[in-house]
Structure formats: C-alpha cells, structure tokens
Amino acid sequence: MTDKSKIVVLGAGESGVGAAFLAQQQGYDVFVSDFGAIADHYKQQLIDWNIRFEEKQHTEEEILTAIEVIKSPGIPEKAPIIKKTKEKGIPVISEIEFAGRYTEAKIIGITGSNGKTTTTSLTYHILKDAGLNVGLAGNIGKSFAYQVATEKFDLYVLELSSFMLDDMYRFKVDIAILLNITPDHLDRYDYKMENYAASKFRITQNQTNNDYFIYCADDPETIKVMAGRRIEAQLLPFSIEKKIEPGAYLEQDNIVINTHKQNFQMSITDLALQGKHNIYNSMASGIAAKVLELRNPSIRDSMSNFKNIEHRLxxxxxxxxxxxxxxxxxxxxxxxxxxxxxxxxxxxxxxxxxxxxxxxxxxxxxxxxxxxxxxxxxxxxxxxxxxxxxxxxxxxxxxxxxxxxxxxxxxxxxxxxxxxxxxxxxxxxxxxxxxxxxxxxxxxxxx
Missing domain, CATH: 3.90.190.20 (Mur ligase, C-terminal domain)
Incomplete structure (x- = not known):
C-alpha cells in the first residue's frame, strides 16, 4: 500500500538532502535512507529540519510505501533497492527532475564526458558578471532542489551528468549544451557506447523549437547520434575545424560566434582558459551568452578574467x-x-x-x-x-x-x-x- 503523501529520498549527500528539504517544504511526508554512513553536517541538517532518516541500511517497509523515490545519481539501476522499487511500480526520479517542477526559472543545462564543470563554471561566471540573477547547481555547488526551495533565481546553470539525465523524464532544458561524448562510466551502461551516448542526448528531450541545442560539430560520437534522431530545438554547433553559421568557429586565431543577428569575436590569446579543449568550452559558453543577448564587452571581460575551478589543471x-x-x-x-x-x-x-x-x-x-x-x-x-x-x-x-x-x-x-x-x-x-x-x-x- 503506497502512502499518497510520502516521498523517499535515497542517498543523503548534497542532492538528496536538498531534495528532502524541498519535498518537506512542498508538504510531503519525507523519509531519507542512505545505505552508507551519512556525513555529520548533512545529518545535522536533517535533524534541524525534523526530517526522518536512516543510515547504513535500506528499510524496505519504509521505502516501498512511497508514492515516489528520489534517487542520488551515484546509486546504480542495478542496486537491489532500485530494482524492488521499480518492480512495485514506484517512479524513481532524480533531484533535478523533482526540483524542476517547482521553478519557473530558465535552465541552461550542460553535459559531456569532459569539460562540463569548467564550461558550467565559465557560463555562470559570464552570466553573473553581466548582472543576471543566476544560480549554479547540478553536479556542482549547492543542491538545485535546496536553491529552488530557498532562492528566487531567474536562471540556473546546471552541470548534468549522465547519471542525473538517466532519471529525468519531463524536465526541460531551455539551452542545452553537449560538449563531447567519449568512453566513460561504461560499467553503468552494459559496456555499450550507444547506451552511454543515448543517455547524454536525454538533455534534448522535451525541447521545442523555442529552445537551443549547442553541440560540438567536431565530435564524431555526437554527430553519429544526431544522424539518427530528430532534434526539435534550434541547432547551434561549434567547431575549430570548419566555418559554421549559425554557431561558432575559429577564424585565424579568433573565436567567431554568430547566432541569429548576434555577432561576437575574441582572440583565443585573450582567453583565461588556454589549450585546444578550452577553446571548445569557451565557444559553448559564448554561444549561450549570445543566445541570451549579453553585451560583447561584458562577455570578453568575463572570458579573459575567469579563474578555473579547483582540481582542474x-x-x-x-x-x-x-x-x-x-x-x-x-x-x-x-x-x-x-x-x-x-x-x-x-x-x-x-x-x-x-x-x-x-x-x-x-x-x-x-x-x-x-x-x-x-x-x-x-x-x-x-x-x-x-x-x-x-x-x-x-x-x-x-x-x-x-x-x-x-x-x-x-x-x-x-x-x-x-x-x-x-x-x-x-x-x-x-x-x-x-x-x-x-x-x-x-x-x-x-x-
């Protein structure tokens, strides 16, 4: 028998604890279950908020009476508790999917095997410097759900891993960025590259022709998948190998961005992030900024003064x-x-x-x-x-x-x-x- 007001959160890390807080705020009876030990500061938050939880176990009688389960991205589909939950017909969703129901904010979603944290951080930096009311979440920063519960941002920049995308169904990204697809986490995808690539392309699901899909035209896996599917969003590719319009390309040593009447140029020697891969990251962020019609001097300043994230070069x-x-x-x-x-x-x-x-x-x-x-x-x-x-x-x-x-x-x-x-x-x-x-x-x- 399911309890129509009960939501169970599996995993008590940043995303799980944030989801629990938002679910409680929305009037649900919330129970948090973590198969491992819960970090002290997260435990204290749950205690302070009066949210029931358990650690080092999953009590099935508690979990299997939920109307919905919000799962941490780190828990694989093959985990016994996930299998049992799905067998009972209980929907299993991500924190991002859940939080998306309670915000009207515009979403920029960024995924890819490499460069997504750098590109997410750079995009956020450009938007914040331009004076936009913007939040940073997903695989980076504070939980998206917690920010939806406590902030009123007009716009979010979300770093989205394939594990997060796997548990997203109705969530829609207004500006989707796919940087690249290279072999990673294949153990979670039956060692099949096509399964992993399909997971990355979930970032385009639910997009309409009012939305944008920014992608790397030089990435063979991305192009291969695109050949076999219809993308509803407006396409804005980027390349350092060929001239592309609309989109972004390299002309001599300048990044050139053209997006429907919006033009931008910048020398790659002025970029804060150096190296070939960072030209791609900068192009992706730059296209998103031009879609939002930000001013060129502001974008140039942000791209030249950006400080890269810790633990990345x-x-x-x-x-x-x-x-x-x-x-x-x-x-x-x-x-x-x-x-x-x-x-x-x-x-x-x-x-x-x-x-x-x-x-x-x-x-x-x-x-x-x-x-x-x-x-x-x-x-x-x-x-x-x-x-x-x-x-x-x-x-x-x-x-x-x-x-x-x-x-x-x-x-x-x-x-x-x-x-x-x-x-x-x-x-x-x-x-x-x-x-x-x-x-x-x-x-x-x-x-």
Missing part, C-alpha cells in the same frame, strides 16, 4: 624550477588526454586509481612526445604498466599522494612539469577526487 606552484599541476578531477582517459595536450614542457605524469575499463591507447602518442616518467598512484597499476612499458622507460608504483609527489620531484628536472592527471577514479586510496587533489597539494607544500 590547477597550478600548485614551482619548486626548484619544477611546476606542479593538480588535475585530480581528470577521472577518465579523455580528461588526461586534454591535460597532456595542453602541456608545453616535459612531464612527469601521475596516473592511476580505480580503472573504469580504461582504454589507454589514445594517450600513447602524447605520452611518447611529452612524458619522461609515469608515477602510478593506486592499489593496482598493472594495466598502466601494460599500456605504457614500451613507451616510457620509467614507471614507478606509489601508494600515497606524499610518496607520489616525492618520487615525481626526484624524477623531474628543472623546467619539467609534475602533472597529477590520474585518468581514474580515486576510491581505492582516497575519499574522492577532491581529497586526492588536496593531499597532492599538501604534499607539494611539504617538499
């Missing part, structure tokens, strides 16, 4: 002429490819962690050109050794950030860069990629 400093860069957020091979592609010195590369079925072959050419030694940071480094032993003479195993930094420092020469860009998840030795990045930075400071 973050400069930690120089010691004895050796540069240290923290790119701990690079949890897949493609992110590491982008990091290496932007390096202009010889590199000591720190790789490793929880391997999600990585194909390291795409890194081989860059590693051959730029990497003098690989320092593995993970419990099981066999696949890294197998992939690179014929390309790099020195491959060393380490089991802590401190050890990895010290070994890298001794292997590096003056003028080299020590780059932490692991291409793997961090859960074998660290709490998360932030913890890995912070430990790396601390170890650099202690040299």
């Amino acid at each position: 973050e400069s930690v400093g120089k010691i004895s002429g050796i540069s240290f860069i923290n790119d701990s957020k690079a949890t897949n091979v493609n992110s590491t490819w982008y990091a290496l592609e932007s390096m202009t010195t010889d590199v000591i590369l720190i790789l490793g962690g929880v391997d999600k079925g990585n194909d390291y072959s795409m890194l081989k050419d860059l590693v051959k050109q730029k990497v003098r030694a690989i320092v593995c940071l993970g419990k099981d480094n066999k696949r890294i050794h197998d992939a690179f032993e014929d390309v790099v003479e020195v491959i060393v195993n380490t089991y802590s950030a401190e050890e990895a930094v010290q070994v890298s420092y001794h292997l590096a020469k003056k003028g080299d860069t020590v780059l932490l860009s692991p291409a793997c998840a961090s859960f074998d030795l660290f709490k998360n990629y932030e913890d890995r990045g912070n430990q790396f930075k601390q170890a650099v400071r202690e040299l």
